[in-house]
Amino acid sequence: MLQEIDKALVKERFKKSMSLTSYDKNASVQSIMAEHLLKELELFSKGRSFKKIFELGAGTGILTRKILSVYNPEIFITNDLVEDSEKYIKSIIDSYSKPCRYDFISGDIEKITEYPKNIDLVISNATIQWLADIKLFFRKLAANISKGTMIAFTTFGPDNLLEFNKVNSSRLKYTGIDDIREMLKNEFEIYKIKDEHLKLEFDLPVGVLRHLRVTGVTGISRISWTKKQLEEFTMNYIKNFGSGNGVTLTYNPIYLIGKRK
Numbered sequence: 001m002l003q004e005i006d007k008a009l010v011k012e013r014f015k016k017s018m019s020l021t022s023y024d025k026n027a028s029v030q031s032i033m034a035e036h037l038l039k040e041l042e043l044f045s046k047g048r049s050f051k052k053i054f055e056l057g058a059g060t061g062i063l064t065r066k067i068l069s070v071y072n073p074e075i076f077i078t079n080d081l082v083e084d085s086e087k088y089i090k091s092i093i094d095s096y097s098k099p100c101r102y103d104f105i106s107g108d109i110e111k112i113t114e115y116p117k118n119i120d121l122v123i124s125n126a127t128i129q130w131l132a133d134i135k136l137f138f139r140k141l142a143a144n145i146s147k148g149t150m151i152a153f154t155t156f157g158p159d160n161l162l163e164f165n166k167v168n169s170s171r172l173k174y175t176g177i178d179d180i181r182e183m184l185k186n187e188f189e190i191y192k193i194k195d196e197h198l199k200l201e202f203d204l205p206v207g208v209l210r211h212l213r214v215t216g217v218t219g220i221s222r223i224s225w226t227k228k229q230l231e232e233f234t235m236n237y238i239k240n241f242g243s244g245n246g247v248t249l250t251y252n253p254i255y256l257i258g259k260r261k
């Protein structure tokens with residue numbers, strides 16, 4: 001599904017969010033998703049050993065830490081659009097108690113021309129929704145990995161940030177489960193694909209905006225809000241999604257486990 005995404009802006013926003021010490025604390029949903037993804041992977045990998053792992057969109061290493069706590073890869077290759085990600089991942093790898101060869105591939109995964117060879121597992125948490133052409137990405141991935149290579153991904157479905165998107169006109173278009181299944185059916189065997197809805201609560205809409213800013217998840221528009229626009233956003237958000245406890249923000253994670261046919 002082709003989207004108009006300003007990758008330079010996405011990179012800028014995530015680079016800024018990485019520099020905030022509160023990033024991992026605020027990225028609670030991403031952490032939950034990473035934990036659940038690995039539990040699903042364990043169910044279908046049936047004790048399989050992943051000696052060479054390729055993680056896409058590693059960020060500050062929320063998923064990286066969890067992978068290392070479950071598996072013992074001999075080679076761990078990570079990628080991120082933001083170069084600063086490397087220092088976070090290197091720090092995690094350096095503190096890992098077992099020998100592990102490490103490499104970092106910087107840049108847009110859609111533009112990488114050569115993938116690492118002989119990968120056992122390609123894994124990614126909350127990244128592929130930022131791709132301009134997800135279908136082409138999966139086709140390219142299939143062409144660059146061997147038969148039997150497992151894939152484990154999370155992304156977000158159409159209900160993601162439901163409340164924010166209904167109040168705010170600038171939004172990311174999310175790909176649903178049926179579309180993802182259609183994209184994969186020729187080249188991948190899907191073991192499991194499912195979604196869920198997670199709700200966060202905030203005292204006020206400004207808390208929602210702060211949360212989204214420090215996690216970088218709405219970095220698709222350079223529009224600056226005026227005081228009037230902020231007041232209207234706050235009023236409409238409370239009117240439509242307010243309760244006695246404040247306001248809510250819905251996340252719609254999708255979990256995918258499969259392998260190359």
